[in-house]
Amino acid sequence: MARILSVWCPNWPITTWRRRNPNSGGWGEGAFALLASEGGTRRLVAIDEAAQALNLRPGQKAADAMALAPNLVTADHDPEADRAALEALSDWCVRFSPAVAIDGVDGLFLDITGTDHLWGGEAAMLADLLARLSRWGVPAQAAVADTPGAAWALARFGQPGQIAPPDGQRALLADLPVAALRLDEAATAQLPRLGLFHIGQILGLPRAQLAKRFGMHLTLRLDQALGAAGEALVFRRPASPWFDRLAFAEPISAPDDLARVVGDITALICRRLEVEGQGARRLEVVFHRLDGKAMPARAGLARPGRDAARLTRLLIPKLDRIDPGFGIEVVTIFAGDVEPLTAVQARLDAEAGAGLDETLAPLVDRLINRLGEDRVWRADPHESHVPERSVIRRAPLASPSGKSWDPERPRPVRLFKRPEPITALAKLPDDPPVQFHWRGRPHRVRRAEGPERIGQEWWRGDFDDTGPGKIRDYYRVEDEVGGRFWIFRQGLFGTGEDPKWWIHGLFG
CATH class of the missing domain: 3.30.1490.100 (DNA polymerase, Y-family, little finger domain)
Incomplete structure (x- = not known):
C-alpha cells in the first residue's frame, strides 16, 4: 500500500520573496504585499500576516489597498522565481524520498512508501521535515495518508502533522470541509449553499445524484481521496524503491x-x-x-x-x-x-579466460563516466537504403541486433554526419569523376567503382538539399596518393537543374 506525504507551504510567494531579499528594510515592520498587473490593473497577489489583519485580501486592487493601508509596502510578484524555489525545495526533499512531485504552486507530494523506516517511522520523518523547514524560515504544514487526495486535504484542513492510519482516511476526511476535495470554485461555493458543509455529508448521498448535480469531477475527487480511483503523480525523477x-x-x-x-x-x-x-x-x-x-x-x-x-x-x-x-x-x-541480474559461475577452463564483454566492461564504464554516455557508443545496422539512416547508436555492450550490412555494398569506415559539397569533373555526364576539389585541395582520381543508385524514401516526405529527396549515384574512388572516398552525384541530367557533387565518407 502506498503512503503519500503532502507538504503545503502557505503563502509561498511571500516566503520566497523574503528568502530572496533577507536584507530589505521596511517590509518586516508593517504590512507587505506582492503586486502583479492583470488587464492593466495592479492587484494584490499575496499578502503577509500584517496585511491580513488590515482586512486586505489577494485579488484586491492595489489602489483600494493603499487607500485602506497607506503604509503598505509592496514589491513585484515573480512567479518564475516562486516556481524555481519550489523546484529547489522538491530537490531538497530527495533526502526523504526519491519520488517527489510538485503540487500546484505551493505544495509537494512525497511517495514515502518503504522509506519512513530510515527515520524510525512516519511520525519521526514528518517531524524532521517540518522542523528543518521551520529553521529555514519556511512555514509549512504536512500530513500522511494512503492517497494524494487524502494527504492534501489533511495537510490543509486537518490537525497539524496529522497521519492517517492505513485504510483509515475515510473517518478523518468526514469532518473536513468540502473545499478539502480540491473541487473547482463553482462546486466549492455551491455545496455549502445546499447545506453540504462537510465531506461526511457528501459520503451519505447517492453517487448518481451527486454526478448529475455537480458533474463527474466531484465523484472522481471523492474516489481519489478514498483510494477508489487512482491518481497519477508526475515525479521529478522516476519513482523507485532503490533508495x-x-x-x-x-x-x-x-x-x-x-x-x-x-x-x-x-x-x-x-x-x-x-x-x-x-x-x-x-x-x-x-x-x-x-x-x-x-x-x-x-x-x-x-x-x-x-x-x-x-x-x-x-x-x-x-x-x-x-x-x-x-x-x-x-x-x-x-x-x-x-x-x-543472475549470478554467473566462473569458467572452469582457466585457459579460456574471461569473455570479451567481461574484459571490456570495466574499460567501457571508465570511458562512459569520464566522457559521458552520449560519447561512448557502438554503431549498429538499421534497415534503410539512405546511408545516414542506416546506422543507429547503441550501448557499447548491448546485445547484438542480429542485423548486418550487405557485403555487396560496402560502406565507409567514417561516414560524415552531413555530406560536404565538392566540385568534380567527369568525362561524360554519367561517368565517375576524373578529379574533384574538396576543402580547398585537388584530388585526381586513379580508380573508381560504381555507380550505386540510391533513391528517396518517398514515404518520409523530406526533400532538403542534401537529404535523400533526390536520386543519388554513389562512387567509391581512390586518388593518386591512395586516399579512398565515397562521393555521390545528386540529381539527373536533363531535368532542368545541373547535378551536384558531394562527399559522404572516407574508407580509410
Whole structure:
C-alpha cells in the first residue's frame, strides 16, 4: 500500500520573496504585499500576516489597498522565481524520498512508501521535515495518508502533522470541509449553499445524484481521496524503491570522509540489489549540505552490476566537484535502470579466460563516466537504403541486433554526419569523376567503382538539399596518393537543374 506525504507551504510567494531579499528594510515592520498587473490593473497577489489583519485580501486592487493601508509596502510578484524555489525545495526533499512531485504552486507530494523506516517511522520523518523547514524560515504544514487526495486535504484542513492510519482516511476526511476535495470554485461555493458543509455529508448521498448535480469531477475527487480511483503523480525523477540514506551525528566535509561515505552507502544499496537478484545501470549519490543544497555525483554502467568496490571507484573521481560548504549532514543514494541480474559461475577452463564483454566492461564504464554516455557508443545496422539512416547508436555492450550490412555494398569506415559539397569533373555526364576539389585541395582520381543508385524514401516526405529527396549515384574512388572516398552525384541530367557533387565518407 502506498503512503503519500503532502507538504503545503502557505503563502509561498511571500516566503520566497523574503528568502530572496533577507536584507530589505521596511517590509518586516508593517504590512507587505506582492503586486502583479492583470488587464492593466495592479492587484494584490499575496499578502503577509500584517496585511491580513488590515482586512486586505489577494485579488484586491492595489489602489483600494493603499487607500485602506497607506503604509503598505509592496514589491513585484515573480512567479518564475516562486516556481524555481519550489523546484529547489522538491530537490531538497530527495533526502526523504526519491519520488517527489510538485503540487500546484505551493505544495509537494512525497511517495514515502518503504522509506519512513530510515527515520524510525512516519511520525519521526514528518517531524524532521517540518522542523528543518521551520529553521529555514519556511512555514509549512504536512500530513500522511494512503492517497494524494487524502494527504492534501489533511495537510490543509486537518490537525497539524496529522497521519492517517492505513485504510483509515475515510473517518478523518468526514469532518473536513468540502473545499478539502480540491473541487473547482463553482462546486466549492455551491455545496455549502445546499447545506453540504462537510465531506461526511457528501459520503451519505447517492453517487448518481451527486454526478448529475455537480458533474463527474466531484465523484472522481471523492474516489481519489478514498483510494477508489487512482491518481497519477508526475515525479521529478522516476519513482523507485532503490533508495537508501545515511545521516551523521556531526557534519562531514573532509575529502577522505566523503570517499569513505561513498563506499559505505554504495555497499548498502549493493547488498539490497544482491539479495533481490538485481543489478543497476545508474547510481546517483547526493550530498545534502547544512544549507539545504543537494550536490549529486553520478555513475553509469554499460551492463547492470552490483559490485560495490567497482562502483565506488567510478564515483570517487567525481567528488572533486562536490563542495561540502559548512558540512554534509545526509547522504542519499538512488539506483536507476534496475534489472534482474543472475549470478554467473566462473569458467572452469582457466585457459579460456574471461569473455570479451567481461574484459571490456570495466574499460567501457571508465570511458562512459569520464566522457559521458552520449560519447561512448557502438554503431549498429538499421534497415534503410539512405546511408545516414542506416546506422543507429547503441550501448557499447548491448546485445547484438542480429542485423548486418550487405557485403555487396560496402560502406565507409567514417561516414560524415552531413555530406560536404565538392566540385568534380567527369568525362561524360554519367561517368565517375576524373578529379574533384574538396576543402580547398585537388584530388585526381586513379580508380573508381560504381555507380550505386540510391533513391528517396518517398514515404518520409523530406526533400532538403542534401537529404535523400533526390536520386543519388554513389562512387567509391581512390586518388593518386591512395586516399579512398565515397562521393555521390545528386540529381539527373536533363531535368532542368545541373547535378551536384558531394562527399559522404572516407574508407580509410
